[in-house]
Amino acid sequence: MTAEDPTPTTPAEEHSTRGAYVAIGESFDRDMNYIDDRITRDGRDGWPVEAGRYRLVAARACPWANRTLISRRLLGLETALSVGMPGPTHDKRSWTFDLDEGGVDPVLGYERLQQAYFARFPDYPRGITVPAVVDVSSRAVVTNDFQQITLDFATEWTAHHREGAPDLYPEAQREEIDALNRWMLHHVNNGVYKTGFAGSQEVYEKEYRALWAALDELEERLGRSRYLMGPSITEADVRLFPTLIRFDPVYHGHFKANRQTLASMPNLWNYTKDLFTTPGFGDTVDFAQIKRHYYYVHEDINPTQVVPLGPALEPLLEGHDRDRFDTDTWGPQGTAPGAPLAAEVVDPAHTPLHVTGR
Template identity: 90%
Template sequence: MTTENPQPAAPTEEHSTRGAYVTGASFDRDMNYIDDRITREGGGGWPVEAGRYRLIAARACPWAHRTLISRRLLGLEEALSVGMPGPTHDQRSWTFDLDEGGVDPVLGHERLQEAYFARFPDYPRGITVPAVVDVPTKAVVTNDFQQITLDFATQWTAHHREGAPDLYPAAQRAEIDALNRWMLHRVNNGVYKVGFAGSQEVYEKEFTALWEALDELEERLGRSRYLMGPRITEADVRLFPTLIRFDPVYHGHFKANRQTLASMPNLWNYTRDLFTTPGFGDTVDFAQIKRHYYYVHEDLNPTQVVPLGPDPTPLLEAHDRDRFRTETWGPDGTAPQAPLAAEVVDPAHTPLHVSGR
């Protein structure tokens, strides 16, 4: 992938947003990641092996959120444990402040930074989530968020649950890849380009580009249940974390405020559809999401006051997506079981979800 910012980034933000907020400048995301892969063959020294690795994924971060969704949909909970840092962090690293004693119970780390330094003592880039850590060495394997979920879908198949969906079907991979590249730059990262624009001119340019992209998605979702047709794919896994954060965060905090997502019929009903689909809504923690953005981004919100709204309960209202042909899980697929007890989102942080389907 083309590097957007070749200079080393300070270890801040979920993907080093601080430091890119420069007066007059466009937001450039550092796209240099540890590109090691965990594969069936283990050619790079990292074979797929149940119990060997730990996914570190903060619920607050949209890039990490997609790995939590993929892990749930594919049923990898028993094969791949998860550690969840809290929603805030300092200049050094994400911390395991939600765990007893502030220490990850498997890795023994207080900070994710320790896993990076265990492998690269002088690691110069951002300490980002998601990251996959090798439990025996307690060292990071990869933080390549673009590749991690693709490997979950294609390399971890021996550990998929019975009835797991094919999130990356071979016949659609080229189209999924093209759509995902477009969404990354225009939507997933597009909201950051708007929010961290360093001048009025840059802001207006990125604002226009973002809403043109959202209008295209609104039109696309007027033709099919999901982005690629009647079944959920990797493309939906990547879009949902951005959409679910749009009205609570990006609309106001990032000034992406032409209109709310709730005012766009297809995008809003699509979001409600996925929110009430097992594996999507049951990974959403609105309290952590808002705490992260409004507290950590002091340059955008110096008071660190976290808003109480919007009310998330309309996400549970009926949607209209059943008007389209639907094979949500594929011809022989089934919905995932309920989340592991230790991974259930605090009910006070999000509305109760509709389960099953």
């Protein structure tokens, strides 16, 4: 399929510009019907964990994909699981590989992620979403279940973890992590979208208040420990960070979540700065792609498609106060990940990390 190929449209186009969102009256809710196949050690769904067999497709612009890039870095899965990165924008059909030479993913040979979905489901009716894991040999999508993918990275891919990989999903805390993650998904990760895509003043005000009530609760929680679950980083931090790092550049203005900036909330802001300068977090963030995606793709919210120049990013490198808490960032046997692969380094012009050479 070429860029000029007049492929027939599908029902997925009806909501592709809003990812997996569907309208419910004047409100928006996330379509949670994902391809729920899992890649596991025992291969019980037909997809056994194998180094080199799969390719993670994850756009840096997308917060749901960003969490998979963070998890992959923290656990050291780079050599076992390759990554394809679409550009920051997409059309009604699909995310596209326009950052690659010739606009084609060099491993899959595709111009559009849609092709991997259609290779397995020719009549796939839902949104073509990232992250997605694709089987390289068949070039067909395996799963796009963003909530399960990172859990499986932590628990099923352990044979390919780097030495010193942190335990992001410790067994003793799983029940609490799961409960917190469900709450954050509804009230924070999705909460910003519910606010931004509200179709009436009444719905907007309801979702706005719910979002800020949740952020206030997190502000209080982060006044008790360095990370969400205590002294060490867990899956919960991996899920919250992509929302927080996008808050002031995008959600505050674009989604009208503007009671105040994140930078004015001491615990949330210092927590965000702390994680941004932690290896595996900030080095996966491309602010230029993030802003290009939201302000360009959401034409119904921003019809001019003008992308703002601000806010200034250098404050993310200012000192934080999180070391006042007990800290065991990587866990008892854990260590920080090494530098990103050369091919996966974020463009220095798109991040303030280059200011200090971190």
